[in-house]
Amino acid sequence: MSFGAITLTEHTLTVPLVWPDLAGGDEADDRTIDIFARVVTRSGGEGLPYLVFLQGGPGSEDPRPGPDQAAWIDAALEDHRVVLLDQRGTGRSTPVGDGFLEGRSAEEVAEHLTHLRADSIVRDAEAVREHLGAKTWRVLGQSFGGFTLLHYLSYFADSVERAYFTGGLSAVGRHCDDVYRLCYDRMRELSLAYYRRFPEDRDRMRRVVELAERGEIVLPDGEVLSASRARNLGHLLGSDNGWARLHWLLELDPGSNAFRHDLANAMAYGGRNPLYYVFHESSYADGCVTDWSAQRVEPDDFREDVTLLTGEHVREEWCDTVPAFQPWAEVTRILAKHEWPKLYDAEALKASGAIGAAAVYVNDAYVPLEFSRETGALLPGVKQWITSEYEHSGLRTSGRRVVERLFALADGRALR
DSSP: OEETTEEEEEEEEEEESSOGGGSOSSSOOOOEEEEEEEEEEETTOTTSOEEEEEOSSSSOOOOOOSTTOOHHHHHHHTTOEEEEEEOTTSTTSSOOSGGGGTTOOHHHHHHHHTTSSHHHHHHHHHHHHHHHTOSOEEEEEETHHHHHHHHHHHHOGGGEEEEEEESOOOOSSOOHHHHHHHHHHHHHHHHHHHHHHOTHHHHHHHHHHHHHHTTOOBOTTSOBOOHHHHHGGGGGGGSTTHHHHHHHHHTSOTTSHHHHHHHHHHOSSOSSOHHHHHTGGGGGOSSSBOSSHHHHTOOHHHHHOTTSOOSSOOOTTHHHHOTTTGGGHHHHHHHHTOBOOOOOOHHHHHHSOOOEEEEEETTOSSSOHHHHHHHHTTOTTEEEEEESSSOTTHHHHTTTHHHHHHHHHHHTOOOO
16 A cells, blocks of 8 residues: 555564463463554665554554654654554454453453553564564654563563653653652642643633532533543643643633533543553553552642642542443453553663663653653663653654654764
8 A cells, every 4th residue: 555655564463362471370372362563664765674663552553654644754764664553452453442341241351451561562563573574673662652662671672773762761660659649749730830821720620620529511422520530631731732722621611512522522531542541550550559549649739629630640430430431440440459560670671782762751741750760770772862842742743853853862963
């Protein structure tokens, strides 16, 4: 398939649901799933090295190429063939959606989902690399994709010629409680900075929360908005232009159709990608039980001041109040009690010899700067670009700038 100056080739591989080295037992597991990858090649670029993109999430498929593709893909295609890998459970890689619940118990579904984490995704990527005949390749990890890249470097570093992170240097060897505490600190800073810019929006936000507490805001899908869901609008402050979207939303009459529809569209967690909610906290679980971590460590001032906004802080009550999550309630609660294995090996990261670059965002609402710096110290060959110019969405919102800066840093050259 061709789009103008680019050619797309599609690859579907059948792989084990449970990779043998992750099985943790002697009993063979013959379940399989399909993994889909699309290789994007520019005209004349057939011999360029492969760059595989690991998407953020969890639970999101890779971007689709074409005339309106992301600018970072255009930049990457100058020196690479870009591999867009749908992570297991997403896109065309044996997707997991509402239909997957039919005919299965909550325990069966939860068990299946335990095999959709970064450790399994990395082994899928290795299968794709071998299928393409590449001895090594380059890896670009955005957010959760960066977490996945850290696992890659912990166990298969010899396969990664260059490692590029954007907002994806996760905490290594720390409990997810520690991560969420720092995320609350960042959200406090972002909330207060937003209200300094738009002081009238603080009263508007308080009004929205009051209406939600009385059950007076009903979204188009029938969800009776809860106060915690209203406050989760703070996730918008984690992206470069989200503040504007929040401001234009809050200026609307909360009783209007426009407000209800725009609010529904602004929700971080929704029905299109239920996995993002269902096992979100597992992405921060480096060998621990999450047990509704973000909810448990909520600071006192967030409990007292309803205008302080939250980011990627999920809550158990949404299992019951959000129509899209109600079918997943029992599954989500099972996973909250699951003991997740470790994802990273600090000593292996130190010994990996990894070469690359990482964009570390000072004001990152989702991946705390403090732990990113700590993890970056384990990878001295991965040069850090610490910037307040962009938020967590920098790869997407910067056009070509972030990815070009990473390529240049890794190669030790000036920007073009």
